[in-house]
Amino acid sequence: MALGLYVHIPFCSAICNYCNFNRGLFEGDLKNQYVAALREEIRRKGDQDAADTIFFGGGTPSLLDPAEVGAIIDTCRKSFAVSNDAEVTLEANPETITAEKLAAFRGAGVNRLSFGVQSFRDEELQRLSRLHSAARARDAFAMARAAGFDNVSLDLMMWLPGQSVEEWLMSVEGLVELGPEHASLYLLEIYPNAPLRDAMARGKWLVAAEDEAAEMYLQAMAALDAAGYEQYEISNVARPGRESRHNVKYWTDGEWLGFGCGAHSTRKGVREKNVASTTEYISLVAAEGQLTGESRRLTAQARLEEALFMGLRLTRGIDLAAMDARYDTDVWRGYGSELQPFVDQGLLIYDGAHLRLTRTGMLLANEVMAVFINSPVR
Numbered sequence: 001m002a003l004g005l006y007v008h009i010p011f012c013s014a015i016c017n018y019c020n021f022n023r024g025l026f027e028g029d030l031k032n033q034y035v036a037a038l039r040e041e042i043r044r045k046g047d048q049d050a051a052d053t054i055f056f057g058g059g060t061p062s063l064l065d066p067a068e069v070g071a072i073i074d075t076c077r078k079s080f081a082v083s084n085d086a087e088v089t090l091e092a093n094p095e096t097i098t099a100e101k102l103a104a105f106r107g108a109g110v111n112r113l114s115f116g117v118q119s120f121r122d123e124e125l126q127r128l129s130r131l132h133s134a135a136r137a138r139d140a141f142a143m144a145r146a147a148g149f150d151n152v153s154l155d156l157m158m159w160l161p162g163q164s165v166e167e168w169l170m171s172v173e174g175l176v177e178l179g180p181e182h183a184s185l186y187l188l189e190i191y192p193n194a195p196l197r198d199a200m201a202r203g204k205w206l207v208a209a210e211d212e213a214a215e216m217y218l219q220a221m222a223a224l225d226a227a228g229y230e231q232y233e234i235s236n237v238a239r240p241g242r243e244s245r246h247n248v249k250y251w252t253d254g255e256w257l258g259f260g261c262g263a264h265s266t267r268k269g270v271r272e273k274n275v276a277s278t279t280e281y282i283s284l285v286a287a288e289g290q291l292t293g294e295s296r297r298l299t300a301q302a303r304l305e306e307a308l309f310m311g312l313r314l315t316r317g318i319d320l321a322a323m324d325a326r327y328d329t330d331v332w333r334g335y336g337s338e339l340q341p342f343v344d345q346g347l348l349i350y351d352g353a354h355l356r357l358t359r360t361g362m363l364l365a366n367e368v369m370a371v372f373i374n375s376p377v378r
């Protein structure tokens with residue numbers, strides 16, 4: 001399988017009150033140095049291997065100038081055998097773009113946009129300290145269409161503070177009205193020291209009970225089914241043929257290289273993570289130092305476990321014959337006795353050839369996946 005290339009852009013215009021990603025505030029000089037370092041890392045790691053996706057993630061990649069994005073894509077193309085029809089995705093925040101900028105991103109080689117919309121209700125966007133409004137998100141989507149983007153994804157977040165099931169479904173409806181090719185629905189997880197927790201205490205916003213969160217998920221997926229989307233992963237739906245080629249590599253035991261601070265790579269059975277700090281990353285590239293902060297060779301058992309629990313995230317599930325061919329393991333013989341109770345409860349389907357979660361099973365995916373983690377070697 002061809003490689004995926006991930007490019008991390010760690011800059012944001014403001015820091016959202018729930019965000020736990022590797023990011024910092026935008027500074028022009030730092031950004032210039034960072035882009036130069038990124039291109040250098042890509043050149044150094046380039047080995048002309050086949051790649052068919054490039055993914056700019058962040059942070060807020062749409063804060064880069066289109067010329068910078070173009071230069072990074074160019075460096076990828078010179079360093080790897082990137083296919084002509086490669087999927088090139090840029091994550092974008094609605095408030096950062098203009099019609100001209102989007103046209104220039106497209107001219108630079110970006111062919112897929114992923115907008116962090118999160119909600120189509122202004123009140124919720126404000127609670128999350130996002131900089132855009134619902135109207136701005138709609139405008140951004142219209143601008144993307146006008147610039148010729150025919151492959152657009154929108155992210156929404158559910159289980160927001162103070163959000164009811166009905167209010168969440170308004171955002172889903174807002175998404176369906178726009179009709180993107182792809183959508184990702186995430187459950188907001190509020191980490192222990194998130195500033196959002198203080199805001200919640202001040203605003204007296206509560207999150208809905210867990211059974212309501214389950215309702216949010218199930219009703220949203222039903223609405224997206226009705227609108228002609230196909231769910232292909234726990235949190236992702238797409239029009240037929242518009243699944244994220246890049247992200248599917250993470251779920252199908254693929255290989256990818258990550259560039260930039262904190263970026264992960266998995267290749268030839270080795271998992272690596274670059275140093276997380278932006279300034280340290282820039283200095284290390286300049287000094288030709290070791291960028292890898294963590295590195296470990298995955299054992300055959302670790303690779304199998306990961307292939308199994310990542311594979312279960314996909315609605316098509318795990319192809320047992322393919323697992324046997326790749327890992328010389330009869331998965332059902334190894335794990336069947338622990339999996340059978342989930343089959344009996346209607347959470348998991350085993351048909352002899354595949355193992356896959358039902359939609360209700362997706363709500364309890366972690367419990368099912370736990371069977372595969374740290375099990376004795378089979």
Ligand code: SF4
Binds near residue numbers: 012014020059060
């Ligand atoms: S824009 Fe995204 S990456 Fe940046 S702070 Fe907000 S949630 Fe985090």
